[in-house]
Amino acid sequence: MFLKLWVMSYKILGDYIRKVDNKNKDLKVLNLQGLSMTKEFRKSTSNIVGTDLSKYKIVKQGQFCCDFMSVIRVHKLPVVLNNLGEDVIISPAYIVFEITDKNILLPEYLMMWFRRSEFDRYADFRCDSSIRGGFQWEELCEVELPVPAIEEQRKAVEQYQSVANKIKVNEQICEKLEATAQALYKHWFVDFEFPNEEGKPYKSSGGKMVWNEELGKEIPEGWERDFLKNYCKIKGGKRLPKDNELNSSKEGRPYIRVADMNNDKFITLNSKFQYVNDEIQKSISKYIVEKDDVLISIVGTIGLVNIIDESLHQANLTENCFKITNFKIVNSDYLYHFLVSNDGQREIEMKTVGGVQAKLPMYNVELLDIMIPSENILKYFKTICNKLNNHLINKKIELDKLTQLQSLLLSRLAVGEEEKRKIMV
CATH class of the missing domain: 3.90.220.20 (DNA methylase specificity domains)
Incomplete structure (x- = not known):
């Protein structure tokens, strides 16, 4: 030795x-x-x-x-x-x-x-x-x-690029899964080509369409337009009590900010989240989210939409977001894909008020126009989405682990601050 x-x-x-x-x-x-x-x-x-x-x-x-x-x-x-x-x-x-x-x-x-x-x-x-x-x-x-020696540099670069390539592949898979679900939403609920009783595309197979005055277009018979508030509850988050701060030591519960939201379908717990300690949490304990709630940002970057993943069940929520919960007939998948669609984003834009400091008020979220399809089609859509969601969430978990590994590899570049010892047997 x-x-x-x-x-x-x-x-x-x-x-x-x-x-x-x-x-x-x-x-x-x-x-x-x-x-x-x-x-x-x-x-x-x-x-x-x-x-x-x-x-x-x-x-x-x-x-x-x-x-x-x-x-x-x-x-x-x-x-x-x-x-x-x-x-x-x-x-x-x-x-x-x-x-x-x-x-x-x-x-x-x-x-x-x-x-x-x-x-x-x-x-x-x-x-x-x-x-x-x-x-x-x-x-x-x-x-x-x-x-370090050029050989050591090459090894470090090779390790880093290997992880970076895996991250890129996972990101591409996630994008395809989300694009698949969004394309299905458009095909069924915009083009009205959901499967009829014979499994054929509804509209192109002669499915009965009726004129809807509020929407200004034909929709499938039995479907209707209504306000969002009639099919769920919209609730606000809560700012931290004065003179209190979030912590990065993972003490207490995660606190969801607009900065934590993204353009992905699900918002999942990751290493970048900050927390509220147990003492602070007591004063804002009513302002928590649950799995499958839908979040929408209402201040700053307005109109970001995410579904709460299980990893953030009962996390605290910022006052700059609303949670949409307690669904009736509609479900989180259908609502999410509506809100991020062109029609949904237009509705959000129309309901946003103010100039320099624009905001999306709760009463305007409650009055978002939404189309209510037949309940059996919504359930079928949810079943398909569940399969895609499971795969998507697993990939998100892998992505977070790979991102942490990537950060670790970068931090190791500074190991030369101390003596580096290597024992060879």
Whole structure:
């Protein structure tokens, strides 16, 4: 047996990178990209009609670009590594840089360091402490990081990318499952091609349609339009008592905020949730959610919709959301897919009031127009959705575990702060 000891010393990033300033002078590159807060490229939404793209900067494969101007505002550095397999152009206001020797420092390894939450906290801190004001190229060059042997870097990158690829596959599966359910909703409840008694599409097989005055269109016989309040209860959440705060130590119960909601069907408990301790919970104990309740955000980002997963059963709810519960005839799946559909989002938009500080009042949620199909079709739709939901929730659980593993891999990059010991037998 022998003990192998080594210390991974920290290096100054400025010794490994340099600025690049290649303008798109010959207009060969037309793929204009923006930078997202998740440190990925995003297709630019800027109107470039009549814009002189020759002044835009080229980012080649393996090069980085960053937006120093956003650090103070978003408390993180939007920095992206171009691994798209093609050159792109970005705003001339952004900085492009590259590694001087990729045999010493891998771009993918450096990008892992940039993804660490600790790095963003450092960048945010330097904005306040820098005598130059903000986080600039000079501050980036002063960043210290461990630069292990290139073989160690490759191993770290390989592990990280393996997890990242699994996350991407799971996300694609989740998207397909949700798209399948939404397509089924449209086919049955918008196109009215739900299965008739013979299992054939209702409308195209000659199913009887009747004119509905309120909706201004024909709907299947026996269906009706009504207000949402007649088929469920709408209840509000509760803000924390004054001078009380949430905790990240998982003490007490989860507290659902609008920030925790997403564009997925289910909202599930994950490592990012904050909690209310037992003492605070006593004063807001009536404002909890239950499994299969439907949430809708009413302030800020209005119209986000989620179904409560079992993992958040009896979690506390913010005052910036309503829960829709105690369903009669309709069910959470049908209501969710209606609310996220084009018709549902239009209804929400029409019922939103106010200007700068827009809000969706409870009485307007109660008066949302909703079509009430026959009860047997709703039950059949729920049965199909249950099968999709089970698969979807399992994938969400896997995603959360993979995301935690991804964070762990990033945190291990800093292991060089202490002596790293490896015992070999």
